Amino acid sequence: MPIATVNPANGETLKTYDALGEEEIERRLATADATFRTYRTTSFEERARLLHRAADLLEEDRDDVGRTITTEMGKPITQARAEADKCAKAMRWYADHAAELLADEDPTGHDVEDSGGSRAYVRYRPLGPVLAVMPWNFPLWQVVRFAAPALMAGNVGLLKHASNVPQTALYLEDLFLRAGFPEGCFQTLLIGSAAVEGILRDPRVKAATLTGSAPAGRSVASVASDEIKKTVLELGGSDPFVVMPSADIGRAAEVAVTARTQNAGQSCIAAKRFIVHQDVYDAFTERFVAGMKALRVGDPTDEETQVGPLCGERNRDDLAELVDDAVEHGATVLCGGERPDGPGWYYPPTVLADVTPEMRIHQEESFGPVATLHRVADLDEAIEAANDTPFGLSSNVWTREEAEVERFVRDLEAGGVYVNGMTASHPALPFGGVKRSGYGRELSGHGIREFCNITTVWHGA
Structure with missing residues (x-):
């Protein structure tokens, strides 16, 4: 499938893009890996400041990005603008609540001394670069509901968006850069589906999330399981x-x-x-x-x-x-x-x-x-x-x-x-399914913890 904007209201091809070559994919993976090593140490306050800025910019851009969405996938313009507003609200929700959701947890109700220690707690730490394979139907919202919690947790994102919404995909990368996130925190990869496996198998990529069809979910889950990497899948519904x-x-x-x-x-x-x-x-x-x-x-x-x-x-x-x-x-x-x-x-x-x-x-x-x-x-x-x-x-x-x-x-x-x-x-409610609708959860505290290393910290007596 070509990477192109094709207006579904009339079938006219408006713009086409070349897929990234191997050298550029390697450069972006290296950038994501390097950025994560420093971004993971930033404070929740700093991440929240950046995400609030991204929300402000998105609200300023709502008319323009709304027209882009409508042109690329046919959503009525009023619904496209509403999608942009919803994304800005979700960004602010995670900016305001991430520190609380990922605060250290004490093992309340358990006697730590029975383990031979004087103190124990749980800390949520980021995993690293996460690959997001996203669909066209809500081209902003599907990405933001991954990106906002992932970035607040200290991860960095690699977006493989649907091939028919390339302008929206590029807008999202630019949005986070304009907000002040370091280069490599969120990158759009203009690639075809065939390139996903190689990226997912790269040891620098630590996990993946996919929203899409059951066949696409099987494909990503199969590769990830072979590599023993965490995945979250939100698939079809009836x-x-x-x-x-x-x-x-x-x-x-x-x-x-x-x-x-x-x-x-x-x-x-x-x-x-x-x-x-x-x-x-x-x-x-x-x-x-x-x-x-x-x-x-x-x-x-x-x-x-x-x-x-x-x-x-x-x-x-x-x-x-x-x-x-x-x-x-x-x-x-x-x-x-x-x-x-x-x-x-x-x-x-x-x-x-x-x-x-x-x-x-x-x-x-x-x-x-x-x-x-x-x-x-x-x-x-x-x-x-x-x-x-x-x-x-x-x-x-x-x-x-x-x-x-x-x-x-x-x-x-x-x-x-x-x-x-x-x-x-x-954003406050967990979202996901069972059976062939997938596994794992997005949004809420459940969603932000999906791509965290749930770490037990134990102190000896």
Whole structure:
């Protein structure tokens, strides 16, 4: 895949880049290694000062970088600016809380003297250069939620971004440099996927994080395990959105539209399977389909657009094939379902009913504005349907019954359970999944400690 900016609204190639050669990759790895040796000794106060400065600059740049994001991957401009704002807030959160999150820990509740020592504590120390393989769908946020905690922990970052967002990737390197971070603290590597293995096997690279598809995760995890290196994987999702009879149906249907179509539905944590109790199925479906039909699809640079194009032609073809397969096997199209004529890689908001297990869309992730509806008879069937997927990233449940909430929290196979609201990531909350959605956690204290050497310090009596 070429490293290029291709406008998904019209298919026009705007700018192409040459991949880094071996000599330049070596130079950047050497720089990362050298920088880490000094940066790791800086104080939390100094790191926080730099990260706050980066947040200030990002807010100043929000309009320009928003246009870059929209041009490269098609996100509606209002959502692109909101992504920049979210990143700035996350930077500030980690700048303000990292010292507390990584403070030395005393082994409270244990008698250290039993070990023969007079004092013991746990210290979190940085690992070194960390390789981040990041996707295009949230081209700022996916990177910042790795970079902010990694830099505050004293690590340095090497970014291999998706090949269709090179300008955003280069902007991020420039942002951290302008903020005052030393050269080598955060570097963008314009490389193809084939170069990832060699970089990950380099002994100077200590760990890796990847957000992307299951095949990409397998590839990185396989190499890292061979090298015995730590990884965090955030992979695909097919999140359930469960609606029970006690729910506020109008509100649930309204949120369901946003949960399925934000970023044109190109989100791992987007709700994709709408599992609705038979007692409220018709009422929910009527409101949900009406909301999907009412969405404004069009030019992502238009302030009024709610759903822009998909990021690429292949992506749209893959989504259309899932819908076509479902229809061929008996699914009912309640709205959408056909590729529009004209330029750009658009696909209409689509709702499918009568989905059955033999359809590909029942088990595969649909990365676009396509929702599937499932009717269930009771709580047990709802939980069974929600778990009937190889993925386990997050989940949404709508109910006012506390007993049902407790069942969902106990039994749903997912990294998150969001009650009466849609899944969203926040720097204070751990984020990640189970099953084929990956392992490890990003964000919160759990995320910042993923790439730390958890060190026991023991003093003799």
